[in-house]
Every structure is written in structure tokens, then in C-alpha cells.
Amino acid sequence: MRWLRHHLIGIVAVAVLVYLFIPIAVIMVLSFNKPSGKYNLSWNEFSLDGWTNLCGVPGVCSSFATSIQIGIISTIVATILGTMIAFALVRYRFRGRSTTNLLIFLPMATPEVVMGASLLALFLNLRFPLGQATVTIAHIMFIISFVVVTVKARLQGMDPMLEEAARDLYAGPRQVFRYVTFPLVLPGILGAALLGFSLSFDDFIISFFNAGTLVTFPIYIWGAAQRGIPVQVNALATIVFLVALAIVLTAQFVNHRRRQALERSAVDMDTFSRS
Amino acid sequence: MTDAARAVEDLHLQNLTKRFGDFVAVDDLTLTIPAGSFFALLGASGCGKTTTLRMVAGLEDPTEGSIRIGEKDITGLRAFERPVNTVFQSYALFPHLDIFENVAFGLRRRGIKDVKPAVEQMLDLVELGSLARRKPSQLSGGQQQRVAVARALINEPDVLLLDEPLGALDLKLRRQMQIELKRIQMDVGTTFVHVTHDQEEAMTMADTVAVMNAGRIEQMGHPADIYETPQTVFVANFLGQSNLIDGRRTGTSGEFGVIEAHGLSFMVPSDRCFCSGSDVTLGVRPEKITVLDAVDAEQVPDGHNRLEGRVTDVSYTGVSTQYLIDAPWGQELIVFEQNVVVGDRCSVGDPVILHWAPSHTFGLDPAPGRGAGIDPEVIEAERVNAHLRVRGAED
Numbered sequence A: 001m002r003w004l005r006h007h008l009i010g011i012v013a014v015a016v017l018v019y020l021f022i023p024i025a026v027i028m029v030l031s032f033n034k035p036s037g038k039y040n041l042s043w044n045e046f047s048l049d050g051w052t053n054l055c056g057v058p059g060v061c062s063s064f065a066t067s068i069q070i071g072i073i074s075t076i077v078a079t080i081l082g083t084m085i086a087f088a089l090v091r092y093r094f095r096g097r098s099t100t101n102l103l104i105f106l107p108m109a110t111p112e113v114v115m116g117a118s119l120l121a122l123f124l125n126l127r128f129p130l131g132q133a134t135v136t137i138a139h140i141m142f143i144i145s146f147v148v149v150t151v152k153a154r155l156q157g158m159d160p161m162l163e164e165a166a167r168d169l170y171a172g173p174r175q176v177f178r179y180v181t182f183p184l185v186l187p188g189i190l191g192a193a194l195l196g197f198s199l200s201f202d203d204f205i206i207s208f209f210n211a212g213t214l215v216t217f218p219i220y221i222w223g224a225a226q227r228g229i230p231v232q233v234n235a236l237a238t239i240v241f242l243v244a245l246a247i248v249l250t251a252q253f254v255n256h257r258r259r260q261a262l263e264r265s266a267v268d269m270d271t272f273s274r275s
Numbered sequence B: 001m002t003d004a005a006r007a008v009e010d011l012h013l014q015n016l017t018k019r020f021g022d023f024v025a026v027d028d029l030t031l032t033i034p035a036g037s038f039f040a041l042l043g044a045s046g047c048g049k050t051t052t053l054r055m056v057a058g059l060e061d062p063t064e065g066s067i068r069i070g071e072k073d074i075t076g077l078r079a080f081e082r083p084v085n086t087v088f089q090s091y092a093l094f095p096h097l098d099i100f101e102n103v104a105f106g107l108r109r110r111g112i113k114d115v116k117p118a119v120e121q122m123l124d125l126v127e128l129g130s131l132a133r134r135k136p137s138q139l140s141g142g143q144q145q146r147v148a149v150a151r152a153l154i155n156e157p158d159v160l161l162l163d164e165p166l167g168a169l170d171l172k173l174r175r176q177m178q179i180e181l182k183r184i185q186m187d188v189g190t191t192f193v194h195v196t197h198d199q200e201e202a203m204t205m206a207d208t209v210a211v212m213n214a215g216r217i218e219q220m221g222h223p224a225d226i227y228e229t230p231q232t233v234f235v236a237n238f239l240g241q242s243n244l245i246d247g248r249r250t251g252t253s254g255e256f257g258v259i260e261a262h263g264l265s266f267m268v269p270s271d272r273c274f275c276s277g278s279d280v281t282l283g284v285r286p287e288k289i290t291v292l293d294a295v296d297a298e299q300v301p302d303g304h305n306r307l308e309g310r311v312t313d314v315s316y317t318g319v320s321t322q323y324l325i326d327a328p329w330g331q332e333l334i335v336f337e338q339n340v341v342v343g344d345r346c347s348v349g350d351p352v353i354l355h356w357a358p359s360h361t362f363g364l365d366p367a368p369g370r371g372a373g374i375d376p377e378v379i380e381a382e383r384v385n386a387h388l389r390v391r392g393a394e395d
Helices: A002-030 A060-091 A097-109 A112-125 A132-156 A160-168 A173-202 A205-210 A217-227 A231-274 B049-057 B099-109 B116-125 B141-153 B171-188 B199-205 B223-228 B233-238 B294-299 B376-394
Strands: B011-020 B023-033 B038-042 B064-069 B084-087 B159-163 B191-196 B208-213 B216-221 B243-253 B256-261 B264-269 B279-284 B290-293 B305-316 B320-326 B332-338 B351-356 B362-364
Touching: A002 A231, A060 A097, A060 A132, A060 A173, A060 A217, A060 A231, A097 A132, A112 A132, A112 A205, A132 A173, A132 A205, A160 A173, A160 B084, A173 A231, A173 B099, A205 A217, A217 A231, B011 B049, B023 B049, B023 B064, B023 B216, B038 B049, B038 B199, B049 B084, B049 B159, B049 B191, B084 B141, B099 B116, B099 B141, B116 B141, B116 B171, B141 B171, B171 B191, B171 B199, B191 B199, B199 B223, B208 B223, B208 B233, B216 B223, B216 B233, B233 B243, B233 B279, B233 B362, B243 B264, B243 B332, B256 B279, B264 B279, B264 B305, B290 B294, B290 B332, B294 B351, B320 B351
Parallel strands: B038 B191, B038 B208, B084 B159, B159 B191
Antiparallel strands: B011 B023, B011 B064, B208 B216, B243 B256, B243 B279, B256 B264, B279 B362, B290 B351, B305 B320, B305 B351, B320 B332
16 A cells, blocks of 8 residues: 555556557557458557558658658748747837737647638639648648747747847947847747647648548548558558657757756856855 | 055036936936945935946947046947946856956957966955856856956046946845945056945945936035035935925024924024025934933923924834834824933833034935935835844844
């Protein structure tokens, strides 16, 4: 009983982690499977088919490429626009500022089905041909909100005296931005871009409404799920997961190194002041 | 930095005014700060000292008035065009640049290519040469402060502005940095304008102190002159402590004015009486007063100002003893007595005689709305501080 009381938190934590990661583990394991029938649901036999022949099934790689392309373009455009909006909202007082602040949040609060459907209605009314352009436009729209919120937080957290100090040290308005403001906001912008890309890559509902005949990776999987998902999808999903994991681990590693350097220098200073 | 012969010029503020809506932060300030001086603007928060500094730096536009350095009008110049640099309150070091690049920032922005010798020399001046490649967050508060000074001074400004530069440091480090800053100022000979609310800091470092209140300068001069001869009730209370007694001028006796207060008469040197009417607030610093047991009344020197009272509180603070004494009319007076002899102190309830030399007395115009004498809360706070200081000195 006593043992249980002491270890309960650990047990629960492990249980939750297992619950979170079992689906991913299953996907990864099944990427090395050779399915016996149409459905890749139960273990049959070890095979590297999914990995050696990644693009072997028609549509897998092209839809993956489409999603990457849409993700990159919409992330870049949304990040630039969103960053500019964030600067405007934080730095300038103008009419309609608080309304803009409110409206920026709206796409995040609106159910995706509603947004997807209303965008579709809009494009149809405008007789705008559905395809990669409409999906990209839709993605830019919802990514902007996230970029604005992230960059705004970063900007608001910045000490205004830093820019004053730069001005005091002979930096003109452009130089202040280039050498002080931008480098300091950059981590926020990069974070926003990463988040934006993953949102775009992941999006199914809004894309599905506005894709026309275009097939993105999530749309492909959705379609394939009805006929039996090819093992290549598991391999690609594993790759995406590993890339994401690598990014997170790199960030952690860099942080850790930085903290270590800090502690080291603190020790240096200690010995320095004692001697 | 090496050429001490570099022509430095006076900083002139002419009718400088800053209004934020209805609030007048700086009110028609006219002031000349001599070249090469260490000048302190001293005042409570909200008195307009920081706003004045920001206007000189170009970070705030004056509503009216002008700012000149020598003959050159800089009022219309923007911050980055002025030959003025600032040490900010929280240092405002660029967190993404290392110490070297922080110090080099101003030089690089002015297009100077070979910054290395200048930066190294500057870092040596503030004794941080070994830390050039550290990031600001890896430095202690005192080191960051020195980087901030180096970053401003490397540009050889005509005027260096310091905005409460020591506010974030602990007491011990602050003392150290006061001396350090004074040394640097003497080394480089640049005009330093130092804004602070700490009277001790202002008096220790500056050759000229200007006491600011409600957007105006109350009094300006050498620290000792201001302390010994305050000219307004505000200065008398803000810079150190004063015993202030309301009275009325009834005549003169030689070079002294005679002030009647509460049935007693006091002498004030005429040249220390800054009073326009016959209502006069009489003042004397607590350490100028001598406390005598009532039985030793005959020891009071002839001609001294004197009054009788009763001790209501004694606090021993190591170096000195602080007495609170009830005057016959109910006012509480404060007296510091140096502990030159061991033992033999008055105790609470003792009837005593206070006396002091007339030449230590000053006369002021009564301040409207501010009762003469010392606010009991101030005394209480001071007492707590004194105890803390004693304890601080022990460990």
C-alpha cells in the first residue's frame, strides 16, 4: 500500500504516456509490415517494402509533395502578413485597432467545418476554380491568426528600452529594426512559422471543402482509408513524426547547451570573485 | 577617450517644458550644466527628472524650449543624431549580442570599421576585458552596469546621461559603483548628468546637485551648500532631515534676525534667511543640536538658540543616537548625537534642554499645505532604516 502511494504519480504518468504514444508506435511498427490482405491492420510478416518503395503506390508521393508545397507557401505568406499585422497592432494606435484585435481571433474560434463551407461558398460565387490556389488561400487565412498571436506576444514582451537604447546609439529607424527589433522578435516568428506549417500540413476539413480535384496528403489518407491504407503511408507518417521529433530535440539540446554555458560561467565568476 | 583635450561644451536647457495632456512634467526649466561636471538631478519619483533626461537624449520631444550644447541647438535633432548617450535604468543591454558587440554597437552604426582597439580599450577601462564574448545574461548586475557605461562612453559623447543607473544594485555594490563611476568620470572628463532619487548617491558623486520638485528646480549647488543651507522647506526635508519650527520675524539684532516662535525667541543669521514675509519657518539639522540634561542648564553657551523638551524616544544606531524630543508646544523634534562617549545617554521621559549655534539655523518661507517639522511617518521610516543599516553593517 505504502509502495503504491509513493509511486502512484509515476505509474499514472507512464500510463498516460503509453496511452499517448501507442497509436504512433503502432503506425511505426506497421510500416515494416507486409499486410496479408487489403488492410494493414494486423501484423503479418516483416518487410521493408514501405520504406524501399516509398512512392510505389500511385498518389502517395504526389499528395505528400502537394501538402509540403501548400504548407511552405502558405506559411511564408501568412508569416510575413501576420508579423506585419502584429507590429501594427502593438506599435500603432489607429481607428479600428481593437476591432482588428478581436477579428484576428475569430478564425481560431470558428469551427473548421463552418469556415471550410463558407469559403467554398465564396469561391463558388466568385467562380474561382478550386484547386491548389484556393487551398493555399484558405490555409493562409487561418495561419495568420496564429502568427499574429505568437508574434504579438513576443513583441509585447520586449523591453521598449532596448529600441530606445539603439536609437540613442546612433541607429536610425531602419537600423533599429534590422539590428535590434527583428533579431529579438525572430524566435517568435520562427515559432509561429513552425506552428503554421504543421497546421497547414495537418489540415483536412478546410482543405477538403476547397480542394476540388486536388489531393493533399490528409485527403489522400482519408480516401485510402476506405480501400485499405498502403504501407507507404505508415512510412511517410513515421518520417514526418521523426522530423518533428528531431526539431524538438534540437531545440531542447540547444537550450540545454545554453543553460550549461550559463552555469559554467556562473561557476567561473564564483571562483573569480573568491580568489 | 585618450585625448582629454577634446573640447567639451556646456549643456544649456532653455525654458524647457514638457506637458503630457494637462500634466506638466517639466515646467519652464532653464539650466546650464558646465562642461566636464558631474551633475545630479535629484528628486522624488514623478518630479520630472527622468523626463528632462529623456528630452536631452532626444527620446522625448519638449513641448516648449530648447536644448543647446555649446552654441549648437540640438532640440530638433533625433536621438540617433545627437552627441549624447544614455545609461538606462535597467541597462537595456542587447540580449542577443555579446558584450563586445554591445559596446561596439554605437561605433558600428556610425560606420566605423575597425572597432576592436576602441572596444578593447573601453572594456579595460571598466575592467571587463576578459568577459568580451559573454552574453549580458551571463553577467552579474554590477558587470552589466559597467557594460552599459562602456557602451555609452565609447562614443565619446558630449554629454553622458545616467538614468538611475544604480537603482537595481544592492547597497554594497551601489557604494562600489558610485566610486567607480566617479573615477570613470574623472578619467574621461565627459559631462555626466545623473538622475537619481537617492540623496546620498547624489551627494557622494556629484559636484553640483539640483533638487527637482514638481517639474521645477528648487535649489542647485554644491552638495554641502545645499545640505547646510537649504533654501526651501522642500529641500530641507528632502535632502536629509530638518527640524522646522514655524515662527514670526520680530526684529534684528546685529547680523541676526530674531524669530519669535511659541513664546521663545531664536536667532537666524540674516544671510541664511530666505524668507520674503514676516512668517518664517525656522530650521536646524538634527546633528547640529546638542541635548543636555535639564539640570545642566548652565552649560548652554551664551547666545545659543535653546528650548526645553522631554525625551519621547531613544534609538541607538551605533555611530549615533537618535532622540525624539517633545517640544512644549507638542511638536516632535529629532536630534542625532554622536556616540563619542560610552554610556551616559538620556532616557525616555527625561526633561532636557536642546541648544544649537545661531549660525547653524536657517530661515525659510513657510510651505503652504505642508506642516513645518517632520512628518511622523518619515521619522518612523527613518528609524526602521537606521536599525536596518546597523544590522546590515554587522554582517
